[in-house]
Amino acid sequence: MKLPKLFLTVLTSALITSAFTCERAQAAMIDGAITFAGGVQFDTMNLATATRVDAFSNVAVVSADGDYAGFVSPNDSVAMATPWIFSPSTPTPGLWSVGGFTFDLDTSTIILQTSKFLLIQGTGSVMGNGFDATNGTFSFSTQSPGAGRGVFSFSASSDSQVPDHGATVALLGIGLIGLEVFRRKLALGSVAGPRVK
Numbered sequence: 001m002k003l004p005k006l007f008l009t010v011l012t013s014a015l016i017t018s019a020f021t022c023e024r025a026q027a028a029m030i031d032g033a034i035t036f037a038g039g040v041q042f043d044t045m046n047l048a049t050a051t052r053v054d055a056f057s058n059v060a061v062v063s064a065d066g067d068y069a070g071f072v073s074p075n076d077s078v079a080m081a082t083p084w085i086f087s088p089s090t091p092t093p094g095l096w097s098v099g100g101f102t103f104d105l106d107t108s109t110i111i112l113q114t115s116k117f118l119l120i121q122g123t124g125s126v127m128g129n130g131f132d133a134t135n136g137t138f139s140f141s142t143q144s145p146g147a148g149r150g151v152f153s154f155s156a157s158s159d160s161q162v163p164d165h166g167a168t169v170a171l172l173g174i175g176l177i178g179l180e181v182f183r184r185k186l187a188l189g190s191v192a193g194p195r196v197k
Contacts, residue, residue: 030134032066033157048115051087056080072099101128134158
């Protein structure tokens, strides 16, 4: 019995889509979180008017989990890029680096800024140690720095959830359509009976 041409076309499309979906799902994305802390010096003595970090000092890892844990340990030294201009938000390649990981900052947003507290959140991508670039988020906070200096805390996380842009649903739909076409073809063949030549 010959398979219908439409069924073969649907099957071929499904296999091609499946190959691309599997390739994306096997990407080596980073999954985990990392936190570090250290000293910070701003461009002004008043935290309420600060627009950038001019210097970081004694920055070290506080904790690391997930994929970071295999490469980073508490108290490891963290390299920070300066100046870091957060107002206005300025992309900063290599904002932080530790244990073979590097975070490239795309955007940052000031959540709260007073004379006693500064909270900034942002997004970017982290890469390194054979992993693919992975979207990540961060949170930076400091409070009551004197003379433009203070202690800060920085936490970052990355998520390895790989979006498939609807490819899985499309693949399922193509498969169901193909099965329905094949079912109808078989049903028509059994109702009409065998062909006589």
